[in-house]
Amino acid sequence: MCGIVGVTGRDDALDVILTGLQRLEYRGYDSAGVVMDESSDRLRVVKRGGKLANLTAALSDESISGSVGIGHTRWATHGAPTDSNAHPHTDPTGRIAVVHNGIIENYEELQATLPDATFSSETDTEVVAHLVAREVEGGAELPDAVRTVLRSLDGAFALCIQDRDTPGMIVVAKREAPLIVAHADGVSYCASDVAALIRHTRDVQALMDDQVAVLTPDGITITDLNGVAVEGHAYHVDWDLDAAEKQGYEHFMLKEIHEQPTAIADTLRDRLRPATGPDGSPRLHLDECRIDEGEFGRIDKVFIVACGTSLYSAMVGKLAIEHWAGIPVEVEVASEFRYRDPILDPHTLVIAVSQSGETSDTMAAATHALDQRAPVLALVNVVGSTLAREADAVFYTHAGPEVAVASTKAFTTQLAAFLLIGLYLGQQRGRIYGSEITDILNRLHHLPGQVEQVLEQDAAIAELARKYASTHYTMFIGRHVGLPIAMEGALKLKEISYLHAEAFPAGEMKHGPIALIEDGSLVVALAPAGHTFAKMVSNIQEVRARGASVLAIGTDGSTADLKAHAHDLITLPEASHELASPILAAIPLQLFAYHVAVTRGEDIDQPRNLAKTVTVE
Numbered sequence: 001m002c003g004i005v006g007v008t009g010r011d012d013a014l015d016v017i018l019t020g021l022q023r024l025e026y027r028g029y030d031s032a033g034v035v036m037d038e039s040s041d042r043l044r045v046v047k048r049g050g051k052l053a054n055l056t057a058a059l060s061d062e063s064i065s066g067s068v069g070i071g072h073t074r075w076a077t078h079g080a081p082t083d084s085n086a087h088p089h090t091d092p093t094g095r096i097a098v099v100h101n102g103i104i105e106n107y108e109e110l111q112a113t114l115p116d117a118t119f120s121s122e123t124d125t126e127v128v129a130h131l132v133a134r135e136v137e138g139g140a141e142l143p144d145a146v147r148t149v150l151r152s153l154d155g156a157f158a159l160c161i162q163d164r165d166t167p168g169m170i171v172v173a174k175r176e177a178p179l180i181v182a183h184a185d186g187v188s189y190c191a192s193d194v195a196a197l198i199r200h201t202r203d204v205q206a207l208m209d210d211q212v213a214v215l216t217p218d219g220i221t222i223t224d225l226n227g228v229a230v231e232g233h234a235y236h237v238d239w240d241l242d243a244a245e246k247q248g249y250e251h252f253m254l255k256e257i258h259e260q261p262t263a264i265a266d267t268l269r270d271r272l273r274p275a276t277g278p279d280g281s282p283r284l285h286l287d288e289c290r291i292d293e294g295e296f297g298r299i300d301k302v303f304i305v306a307c308g309t310s311l312y313s314a315m316v317g318k319l320a321i322e323h324w325a326g327i328p329v330e331v332e333v334a335s336e337f338r339y340r341d342p343i344l345d346p347h348t349l350v351i352a353v354s355q356s357g358e359t360s361d362t363m364a365a366a367t368h369a370l371d372q373r374a375p376v377l378a379l380v381n382v383v384g385s386t387l388a389r390e391a392d393a394v395f396y397t398h399a400g401p402e403v404a405v406a407s408t409k410a411f412t413t414q415l416a417a418f419l420l421i422g423l424y425l426g427q428q429r430g431r432i433y434g435s436e437i438t439d440i441l442n443r444l445h446h447l448p449g450q451v452e453q454v455l456e457q458d459a460a461i462a463e464l465a466r467k468y469a470s471t472h473y474t475m476f477i478g479r480h481v482g483l484p485i486a487m488e489g490a491l492k493l494k495e496i497s498y499l500h501a502e503a504f505p506a507g508e509m510k511h512g513p514i515a516l517i518e519d520g521s522l523v524v525a526l527a528p529a530g531h532t533f534a535k536m537v538s539n540i541q542e543v544r545a546r547g548a549s550v551l552a553i554g555t556d557g558s559t560a561d562l563k564a565h566a567h568d569l570i571t572l573p574e575a576s577h578e579l580a581s582p583i584l585a586a587i588p589l590q591l592f593a594y595h596v597a598v599t600r601g602e603d604i605d606q607p608r609n610l611a612k613t614v615t616v617e
C-alpha cells in the first residue's frame with residue numbers, strides 16, 4: 001500500500017515528512033515524492049521512481065524549505081513506477097498537488113469531463129488535481145472544492161491535497177483506505193498509519209469513510225462530504241514503533257492474513273468495462289495487453305507455470321479455465337517446464353503466475369514460451385515487475401505489498417484473479433456472456449465478507465494449533481478444489497513451523513500414503529459440501545480407523561457427518577461458487593500454520609533458509 005505523511009506548521013516539515021516516509025517503507029513501495037509550499041507563489045514538487053534514497057538524493061541537490069508539505073511512497077496500481085507516475089500529481093498550472101492511496105475506479109470517465117486537459121501520467125490519481133483546480137479556479141474555497149470533487153469519485157481513496165493559493169492548509173479525505181490526522185503543539189499532521197507520527201504525538205484521530213479534514217497550524221476540522229461537522233475516531237497509540245509498522249499485529253504474516261478481505265475486494269474491483277460490442281453487455285478486461293485481444297479467442301491450449309504457493313493457485317486456475325472457457329490446461333512446475341519439450345505454438349497460452357514477478361524459474365519458463373512464439377499472460381502482484389514488463393499481457397492482483405516470506409494474501413488474490421481469468425477466456429471464446437459474468441461477479445463480491453467471518457475463528461484455530469503443535473507429521477488430503485488447498489496447507493505448515501507435512505489427493509490414499517498413518521498422525525481433510533463430500537467422509541473414516549487424529553475443514557451443511565467422524569472441525573461459510581471455495585478454505589490453514597509456528601517459537605516472517613523472492617535458479 002502507499003504511504004502518506006503530511007504536516008503543516010513546522011519549519012522542519014521536510015525532515016518530518018522524509019522521516020515519516022522512512023517509517024512507512026516496510027509497507028513496500030516503488031516510487032516516492034514530496035510537495036512543499038516553499039514560497040507563496042509556487043509549490044515545489046520533487047518525485048522519483050525507485051526507493052526513498054533516490055528522492056533524498058534529488059532533494060539534496062535542491063534546497064527546499066517550507067512549513068507545509070506532503071510526502072508519498074507509491075505502490076503502483078495504475079502505471080509503472082516511473083518518475084512521472086510517482087506522486088504528488090499537480091494540475092497543469094501547478095496550483096494543486098495531490099497524493100493518493102487507493103484505486104479511483106471511474107478515473108477515465110472523470111478524465112472525459114476534461115476534454116481539453118493533458119495528463120502527464122498514467123495514474124488514476126492525476127485527474128483529481130485537475131478537477132480540484134477547476135473548482136478553485138471557479139472561485140470555490142479549497143475545502144468546498146475538495147468536497148465537490150470527492151462526491152464524484154468511485155472507488156477507494158486516502159487523499160491529501162495542497163493549494164498554492166491557500167497557504168498553511170492541507171485538505172485530506174478517505175474512503176476504505178486508512179488515513180489518520182493529529183494536532184499537537186501548533187502543528188497538524190496526517191498519515192496513512194501511526195508509525196509515521198508516533199515520534200510527534202500519540203493522540204490521533206482515524207478518519208471514517210467519506211470524512212474530510214482541514215488541517216492548519218491552528219487545528220483540524222472534520223466534516224462529511226456535505227460540509228456537516230463530524231468526529232473522527234480519536235484514540236491514544238500505545239504501540240512502540242515495531243508494533244506500529246505491523247499495525248498492532250505480532251507479525252507481518254498475521255497482518256497480511258487479516259488484510260485478505262480488502263486485498264480480495266481490491267482484486268475483484270473494477271474489472272468490468274461498459275461494452276462496445278453489439279450486445280452492449282459489460283466485458284472483462286486485462287490490466288495490460290500488448291497483443292491483439294482477439295488472440296485470446298483463438299487459444300486452444302493453456303499451460304500455467306509457477307513455483308511454490310503460486311503453483312497451487314495455478315491448480316485452481318486450471319479448474320476455472322476448463323470450467324468456463326472449455327480449454328485444456330496443464331499446470332507445470334516452472335523449474336521443470338523448459339527442460340521438457342512442451343508443445344507450444346501461437347494458439348497455446350502460457351500463464352506465468354508470480355507474486356513478485358521476479359522468480360527466476362518462472363521468468364525462465366515465460367521466456368521459453370515467448371521464444372516459442374506462445375503468448376504469455378503474467379498474473380503478478382508487483383506492478384512493473386520484470387515478468388509484467390516482458391509478458392504479452394498482464395493481470396494484476398491488488399494484494400498490496402506482501403512482506404512475510406510465507407505467502408498468504410497474494411495466494412488468495414491469485415485464486416480470485418484466476419476466477420476472473422477463467423471468465424475472461426470464456427468471454428473471449430464466446431462461451432459466456434456479459435450478463436452471466438456480471439451475475440458471477442456479483443456473487444463473488446460476497447467473498448470479502450465471508451473471509452472476515454472465517455477470520456473471526458482465529459482464536460479457535462489457535463487453540464487447535466496449540467493442541468497439534470507437537471505433531472511431527474501431518475498429512476493434508478483433498479479432492480477437486482480441495483486438493484490445491486491441501487497442497488498449500490502442507491507448504492504453509494512446513495515452511496514456517498519446520499514440521500514435516502505433505503499433501504495427497506484423497507483418492508490416492510489406498511495406493512500407498514495410507515501406510516504412513518499410525519497412532520498420533522494428524523490428517524487435515526478438506527471436506528466441503530459438494531460432489532466429493534461423501535468420498536472425503538470415507539477417507540476420514542479410514543484414517544481414523546488406523547489411529548489418526550482428524551482435523552476436518554467443512555462447510556455449512558456438511559458438519560453433521562464430519563462431527564461424527566473427525567476429532568476437530570473448522571466450519572466455513574458456503575462459498576457463492578464452488579470454484580471460490582478454495583479462497584475460504586485457505587484461511588484456516590494459514591492461521592493453523594501461523595499459530596503452530598508461534599507456539600513452537602519459530603521465526604514467522606523470515607523462516608530459516610527461505611527468501612521472499614527466489615531470484616536464483
Ligand code: AGP
Pocket residue numbers: 307308309310353354355356357358359362405406407408495611612613614
Ligand atoms: C510461499 O509461501 C513461498 N513464499 C514460496 O513458495 C513462493 O510462493 C514462491 O517462491 C513463488 O514466489 P512468486 O509468487 O513471487 O513467484
